[in-house]
Amino acid sequence: MSWASATEAEDVYTGYYGYGEYDMSHTGDPRQDMEYERHYATQSYIVPEVIKNFLIYFQKVINQRDLLEIQNSYENGFNKLTDRFFKDTAWPEAEVVAPIVGNDKRFLILYKELYYRHVYARLSGGPSISQRFDSYFNYCDLFNYILNADGPVPLELPDQWLWDIVDEFIYQFQSFSIFRHKSLSKKTEDEIELLKVNPKMWNVHSVLNVLHSLVDKSNINKQLEVYTSGGDPDSVAGEFGQHSLYKMLGYFSLVGLLRLHSLLGDYYQALKALENIDFNKKSLYSRVPACQITTFYFVGFAYMMMRRYQDAIRTLSNILLYIQRTKTVFQNKTQLYDQISKTNDQMYTLLSMCLVLYPMRIDESVHSHLREKYQDKMNKMQRGEMAEFEACFAFACPKFLSPVPPNYELENTAKSKEPFTLQLNVFTDEVSQQIQVPTIRSYLKLYTTLPIAKLAAFMDMSDDELCTQLMCFKHKMKNLVWTKGTSGLDGEFQSASEVDFYIDKDMIHIADTKVARRYGDFFIRQFHKFDEIMRSLKAT
Amino acid sequence: MAEAMRATVASLLKGIERYNPENLNNLERYVDMQANENTYDLEANLAVLKLYQFNPNLYQAQVTAVILLKALTNLPHSDFILCKCMIEPSRLMEEPVAKVLVLAHLLETANFNEFWITLMKDLDPLVEGIVGFEDSIRKFVCHVVASTYSTIRKDKLRQLLGNVTEAQASQWVSKYGWTEQLDGYVFIANQDEHIRTKNITEKISFDSVAAIMASGR
Numbered sequence: 001m002s003w004a005s006a007t008e009a010e011d012v013y014t015g016y017y018g019y020g021e022y023d024m025s026h027t028g029d030p031r032q033d034m035e036y037e038r039h040y041a042t043q044s045y046i047v048p049e050v051i052k053n054f055l056i057y058f059q060k061v062i063n064q065r066d067l068l069e070i071q072n073s074y075e076n077g078f079n080k081l082t083d084r085f086f087k088d089t090a091w092p093e094a095e096v097v098a099p100i101v102g103n104d105k106r107f108l109i110l111y112k113e114l115y116y117r118h119v120y121a122r123l124s125g126g127p128s129i130s131q132r133f134d135s136y137f138n139y140c141d142l143f144n145y146i147l148n149a150d151g152p153v154p155l156e157l158p159d160q161w162l163w164d165i166v167d168e169f170i171y172q173f174q175s176f177s178i179f180r181h182k183s184l185s186k187k188t189e190d191e192i193e194l195l196k197v198n199p200k201m202w203n204v205h206s207v208l209n210v211l212h213s214l215v216d217k218s219n220i221n222k223q224l225e226v227y228t229s230g231g232d233p234d235s236v237a238g239e240f241g242q243h244s245l246y247k248m249l250g251y252f253s254l255v256g257l258l259r260l261h262s263l264l265g266d267y268y269q270a271l272k273a274l275e276n277i278d279f280n281k282k283s284l285y286s287r288v289p290a291c292q293i294t295t296f297y298f299v300g301f302a303y304m305m306m307r308r309y310q311d312a313i314r315t316l317s318n319i320l321l322y323i324q325r326t327k328t329v330f331q332n333k334t335q336l337y338d339q340i341s342k343t344n345d346q347m348y349t350l351l352s353m354c355l356v357l358y359p360m361r362i363d364e365s366v367h368s369h370l371r372e373k374y375q376d377k378m379n380k381m382q383r384g385e386m387a388e389f390e391a392c393f394a395f396a397c398p399k400f401l402s403p404v405p406p407n408y409e410l411e412n413t414a415k416s417k418e419p420f421t422l423q424l425n426v427f428t429d430e431v432s433q434q435i436q437v438p439t440i441r442s443y444l445k446l447y448t449t450l451p452i453a454k455l456a457a458f459m460d461m462s463d464d465e466l467c468t469q470l471m472c473f474k475h476k477m478k479n480l481v482w483t484k485g486t487s488g489l490d491g492e493f494q495s496a497s498e499v500d501f502y503i504d505k506d507m508i509h510i511a512d513t514k515v516a517r518r519y520g521d522f523f524i525r526q527f528h529k530f531d532e533i534m535r536s537l538k539a540t
Numbered sequence: 541m542a543e544a545m546r547a548t549v550a551s552l553l554k555g556i557e558r559y560n561p562e563n564l565n566n567l568e569r570y571v572d573m574q575a576n577e578n579t580y581d582l583e584a585n586l587a588v589l590k591l592y593q594f595n596p597n598l599y600q601a602q603v604t605a606v607i608l609l610k611a612l613t614n615l616p617h618s619d620f621i622l623c624k625c626m627i628e629p630s631r632l633m634e635e636p637v638a639k640v641l642v643l644a645h646l647l648e649t650a651n652f653n654e655f656w657i658t659l660m661k662d663l664d665p666l667v668e669g670i671v672g673f674e675d676s677i678r679k680f681v682c683h684v685v686a687s688t689y690s691t692i693r694k695d696k697l698r699q700l701l702g703n704v705t706e707a708q709a710s711q712w713v714s715k716y717g718w719t720e721q722l723d724g725y726v727f728i729a730n731q732d733e734h735i736r737t738k739n740i741t742e743k744i745s746f747d748s749v750a751a752i753m754a755s756g757r
Contacts, residue, residue, distance in 0.1 A: 204594065205556075205559060205594075208556060208559060209556055212555045212556045213556075215555075216555065264590075264593065264626075265593075265625040265626050266586065266590060266622075266625070266626055267622060267625065268582070268583070268586050268622050269586070269590075272583075305621065305625065306618050306621060306622065307618045307621065308618070361740070403593060403594050404593075404594065404595075404596060418628065418629055421629055422625065422627075422628070422629045423625060425629065426621060426624050426625050429645070430621065430648075433645065433648050433649050448737075464653075467696075468649070468650050468651050468652075468653075469650075470688060471650035471652075471684050471685070471688050472648075472649045472650040472651075474650075474684060474687045474688045475616060475648070475650050475684050475687075478616065478687055480617065480618070493616065495687075500735045501735065502688065502689065502690050502731035502732070502735050503688055503689045503690065503691075503692070504689075504690040504691050504731070505691050505725065509690075509731070509732065509735070511735045511736045511737045511738070512737050512738075513737070513738045513740060514737060514738070514739050514740065515739075515740045516739065516740060516741040516742065519742060520742050520744050523744075524749070524752060527752060528752075
């Protein structure tokens with residue numbers, strides 16, 4: 001693992017990254033090289049004054065560690081200029097920017113972080129291979145700078161940016177893994193050759209290593225433990241962890257691990273990464289909405305896969321309620337808003353699947369949205385339509401990855417879908433095992449007692465078969481449910497689904513959940529109305 | 541032995557060490573130990589599967605099958621799913637893993653009769669190597685029975701436990717604190733204590749509306 005040795009080395013920042021095997025000036029990608037040469041041959045691109053001024057100011061506030069102004073430049077300045085000048089073209093190359101900012105290496109790394117992120121997000125056709133590689137090297141430079149210093153580095157960045165760094169780092173890894181597996185026929189020979197000779201590029205070990213190193217450096221797990229028990233996290237944070245930069249990168253890396261492990265189908269490690277985070281307590285650390293939402297999405301998904309429906313439902317409805325209440329805050333941030341509303345829809349879909357499998361009461365406002373938008377899908381799933389389950393899963397699941405490079409000699413497109421197919425199959429196997437449960441439940445709902453023989457006749461099966469189905473019902477509806485502590489993996493077996501039953505000799509005894517009409521809201525509304533009438537009467 | 545290994549293994553699984561393929565031999569031996577000594581360590585076993593996932597050339601079907609069988613011994617926990625999510629689809633179709641998948645399906649659907657028949661029919665040496673496998677499954681059967689039945693016919697219970705003898709069945713009955721009745725039924729528990737119709741009514745405390753009342757003077 002090259003990265004591990006890099007962390008130990010003393011003087012890494014100066015460029016450990018064996019550029020020898022990968023020459024920066026000549027990328028090997030013809031298209032990229034042509035652009036590069038054209039760029040320098042003509043020097044046609046002159047950086048507009050307004051961009052120059054912005055960069056100089058941006059550099060100044062970063063060096064002054066003026067957090068508010070950094071945030072302003074990051075969230076407003078950069079995006080506004082992007083819309084004005086670089087809607088679908090790249091920002092100026094770092095080489096062009098370098099003289100403007102006096103060759104400030106650190107600023108250039110941060111600049112390139114934004115530069116490549118913009119290339120990934122906005123450029124049609126996406127990043128070229130060499131851009132993918134260069135962005136990877138830039139992240140290495142950034143993390144080396146932060147992790148290999150003798151003491152905490154004199155850098156402060158807004159939480160949002162720190163979250164975006166971790167988030168984007170994993171996104172680009174994901175994007176590379178998918179790109180690597182995409183149809184070979186669409187790649188040029190040079191591209192394939194480049195991929196072959198650079199197997200370490202965006203390697204899963206390096207990505208894991210970065211996240212683990214950030215977690216370790218910040219002592220974030222210890223900090224969270226102390227924080228949960230009511231102590232002062234700083235007392236265990238250590239030299240680095242006391243600094244917001246390290247602390248937040250550590251925290252976001254835990255969420256990063258949650259995501260990465262989920263993408264690899266390892267739900268146990270995914271939830272374990274968060275074992276010191278208390279979800280049910282409003283956390284000091286949860287100030288970045290995108291991070292909150294990512295966390296709950298992946299936790300909810302992992303719970304669903306683990307057949308912990310009650311936990312999945314609780315997790316998803318909590319965050320959906322949160323989004324519902326804070327939606328207006330995001331509305332003016334288009335990019336964030338788009339991203340959130342996609343995740344929002346995915347989470348409603350997950351919730352609808354979980355509720356079909358495990359009907360239970362949820363928050364009224366989340367429930368009414370579900371009824372409005374997802375009733376049709378839910379009805380289909382309730383009827384046991386496997387295709388609907390599959391479609392919902394495909395829409396709502398994360399982009400699963402294979403951690404290993406493909407065999408570049410073999411054209412095998414099926415292989416690239418394999419990680420998805422595996423998770424889909426695990427889920428549909430589970431669903432098909434309990435496919436009779438909704439039908440049985442719908443019969444049970446109608447009775448308080450019901451002879452086994454009678455239900456067996458309804459279901460068109462023998463008494464013995466029915467008993468097997470009833471035991472299966474019980475097994476599937478008795479889920480591990482989180483009750484206390486911070487670890488989301490812990491729990492005890494409970495069954496809180498709407499309809500429950502037991503068998504006494506030849507009779508099924510049924511316990512239903514009856515919900516009385518809610519009158520609180522109605523009462524309050526009437527109260528306000530009356531109050532208003534009284535006021536207007538008095539006024540006249 | 542396995543218990544002593546647990547701490548050593550835990551240290552192998554810390555942080556980035558977990559992904560070091562050099563630990564694989566030790567971890568695989570630890571899987572064997574769990575099989576021989578009837579202990580269980582899900583986290584270590586998942587680490588083995590993770591190493592297979594990262595290094596497909598190191599994959600071992602036998603070890604994987606043992607891990608999956610051990611996961612079945614921890615039913616009703618969903619360990620089996622956790623393991624399955626990390627095994628390449630093509631590997632799931634190979635023997636002996638495919639056979640374990642069939643067993644898992646029967647258990648997950650509570651089709652215990654069929655499970656015991658399948659298990660006896662081609663009793664794989666693999667299963668024999670897992671000490672306490674059958675009793676672990678019987679524990680799961682008892683768990684399901686305990687949550688489903690208030691009373692169950694003893695001969696039915698015997699069947700579910702894999703056609704055990706009268707005496708063996710009686711042992712399981714007393715182990716769980718159930719009682720045998722004279723009419724051939726086993727009394728499990730008074731289920732109506734916790735399985736009863738719930739009536740959910742909205743409760744509004746005075747405090748929660750006090751502010752609204754006060755505002756409307």
